Amino acid sequence: MTSTNDNWVAATTLAELSEKGRKLVRLDGRQVAIFQTETGLYACNNRCPHEGFPLMEGTVSDGCVLTCNWHNWKFDLENGDTLVGGDKLRRYPVRINEDGIVELDMTEPPQNQQRDEILSNLDEALHKNDYSRLSRELARLDMIGVDPLVAVKKAFALRMDRFEFGTTHAMPGAADWLAYRQELTDPYERLACLSEVLGHIAWDSAYRPVYPFTTDVATWSEAEFSRAIEAEDENTAVALVRGALADGMTWDDLRPAFARCAMRHYAGFGHSVIYVSKVSPLIDILGGDVLESLILPLTRHLCTVTREDLIPEFRAFHVVRKDWDEHVDREPASRDDFLGLPVARVLSRVRKSAADPQACYHALMEAAVWQVRHFDESVMYRTNMPIGTNVNWLDVTHAMTTAQAVRELATELPELWGDGLLQIGCFIGRNAKYVHKDGDPADYAGRSGIDWEGDSETILGDLLHSKVLYHGCTDFIESVHRLKTISMVRSELALFPDAPWRKDMLVAVHRYVSSEFPRRRAVRVAYQSTTFVGRG
Numbered sequence: 001m002t003s004t005n006d007n008w009v010a011a012t013t014l015a016e017l018s019e020k021g022r023k024l025v026r027l028d029g030r031q032v033a034i035f036q037t038e039t040g041l042y043a044c045n046n047r048c049p050h051e052g053f054p055l056m057e058g059t060v061s062d063g064c065v066l067t068c069n070w071h072n073w074k075f076d077l078e079n080g081d082t083l084v085g086g087d088k089l090r091r092y093p094v095r096i097n098e099d100g101i102v103e104l105d106m107t108e109p110p111q112n113q114q115r116d117e118i119l120s121n122l123d124e125a126l127h128k129n130d131y132s133r134l135s136r137e138l139a140r141l142d143m144i145g146v147d148p149l150v151a152v153k154k155a156f157a158l159r160m161d162r163f164e165f166g167t168t169h170a171m172p173g174a175a176d177w178l179a180y181r182q183e184l185t186d187p188y189e190r191l192a193c194l195s196e197v198l199g200h201i202a203w204d205s206a207y208r209p210v211y212p213f214t215t216d217v218a219t220w221s222e223a224e225f226s227r228a229i230e231a232e233d234e235n236t237a238v239a240l241v242r243g244a245l246a247d248g249m250t251w252d253d254l255r256p257a258f259a260r261c262a263m264r265h266y267a268g269f270g271h272s273v274i275y276v277s278k279v280s281p282l283i284d285i286l287g288g289d290v291l292e293s294l295i296l297p298l299t300r301h302l303c304t305v306t307r308e309d310l311i312p313e314f315r316a317f318h319v320v321r322k323d324w325d326e327h328v329d330r331e332p333a334s335r336d337d338f339l340g341l342p343v344a345r346v347l348s349r350v351r352k353s354a355a356d357p358q359a360c361y362h363a364l365m366e367a368a369v370w371q372v373r374h375f376d377e378s379v380m381y382r383t384n385m386p387i388g389t390n391v392n393w394l395d396v397t398h399a400m401t402t403a404q405a406v407r408e409l410a411t412e413l414p415e416l417w418g419d420g421l422l423q424i425g426c427f428i429g430r431n432a433k434y435v436h437k438d439g440d441p442a443d444y445a446g447r448s449g450i451d452w453e454g455d456s457e458t459i460l461g462d463l464l465h466s467k468v469l470y471h472g473c474t475d476f477i478e479s480v481h482r483l484k485t486i487s488m489v490r491s492e493l494a495l496f497p498d499a500p501w502r503k504d505m506l507v508a509v510h511r512y513v514s515s516e517f518p519r520r521r522a523v524r525v526a527y528q529s530t531t532f533v534g535r536g
C-alpha cells in the first residue's frame, strides 16, 4: 500500500520495541501492531481483517509471515499479500528517526485507491462463495464513502461469463433486493440487502470455469436475433447484441426484441419472461453501463432454456396459437372458468376471452392466486411418485410472478398479450392437480388471526421484514423467491387495490412464505432412480 502524503507519527522507541519484538500502540484512534523481526520492522492493524481478533497475539515466522492463530490466516508483512485467507491486511510504512523513535506513516490512501483495492478483492470472494467477506468488502466501501452499488455492478461484470446457462435468479433477485433497500434506513439492513445480492451471484457462479462469450460483433437486426435465439445459436445472437451495444443502443431499444423472444415459448417455467421484465428496474437503479453484463447472460439463457411447450403436456400452447386469429374472442371470463381444467382446455378457454386481455389477465391471476392459496402441501412430501410430479411451492407461485411479468411486458407491447396469457394458462392447467379441490381444509386465513381487510402494505411490509430480510434460509433460491413473490404482490396490489383477488392474494403469499419448504427428498429420489433404472 503506498501513501502520497507524509503523515509520520511517533509510535514508540526502538528500545521499547526491541524488548519483546512487538508492541501495540494506539494512533489516530486505531490499534496498530508493530513487529521487529530478523527481516525488518513492520506495522499493521491489530485487528485481523477476518474477524477482528488481535494480531498482536499472532505468530511471526520466516521473518515476515504473520499468522493469526484464531483461524490460521497468514499475512506477508513485507508485500501485504494474504497467503492464507481472504481479506487484505492494512499495513503502515515504518521508519526510525535519528533519535531512535519508531515512526509510522498513518496517511490514508486516496479514496479511489482504496475503492479500487476493495473492488479488486471482489472476484476472489465471489469465486470462493465467501459471503462474510463480500459483506465486509461492502462495509469497507461504505466506510470510505463510496456507494457500494459499484460492487454490485462490478460483480455482474466479473461473473457474467461464469453462468453456464446464462441468467439465474441472482439477476432478478438483485432488482428486488435493491428496490427494497431503497425503502430501508437501518444501515445493517441496507447492507444485508447488498450482501444478499452479491451472495447470490457468488452462490450461482462459485468455482465455475469461464464460459466465454464470443467476441464477434455483427450489425444488429432483430429478425436475425430472433432467428438465432430460435435456433439456439448463442454465438450469432451474442454477436448481434454486441453490435447493438457498439451502436449505442439502449435497453429501451432492445427490450422489445428480448420480450418477443421470451414470450414466444412457454420456457423455463416462466423464467424467461420474468428475467426480461427485471432488466429495466435493475438498470434504473444501477445505470445503463451495467447493460452488457445483464443481457449477454440473458441472451445465453434464451438460447439454452428448456422449451416446455415442446413436451406433450404443453403442446397445446402452439395448437391454440396456430389459429388464434380465427378463434380469439372476448367472452367474459372468471376464475372458475379456468380452475380444474387440464392445460389444453385452459388454453382454449383463454383464447375465447383474450380479445379483452386485461379482463382475461385478471381472471387468470385470480385463478393462479386461488391455486397458491389452496396448494396441497402434501404433494411435496410424497415419495412413491413419478419424477414428472415433483412439485413444490414454486410451481404454484411462479404462475403469479410470471403473470405479473406478462402484464408488464404486454402492457408495453400489446401484441404479446396472446402468448403471455397462454403462458399463464399453462401454469393454471398444470397446477390443477396439486390443489385442495374443496378449498383450504386447514383454514389458513381464519387461523392466522390477521385482519385481511386491513392495510395490505402493512401486512406485506411485516412479511418482507420477518420472512425475507430476516429469512434464515440456507438456500438463496428460497429467500429470493419469497422476496420476488412478496414484491410482486405489493406492486400488483398497488396497481389494483380493488381487484377481486386482493384478499386471496394476501392469504396466498402469507401462507406460502410462512410454510415449510422441503427441498431435498432423499427417499423420493431413491425411489424414482430405482424405478427408472429398473424399467430399463
Ligand code: FES
Residues within 6 Å of the ligand: 048, 049, 050, 051, 052, 053, 068, 069, 070, 071, 072, 073, 085
Ligand atoms: S480472526 Fe484472524 S484468522 Fe480469523
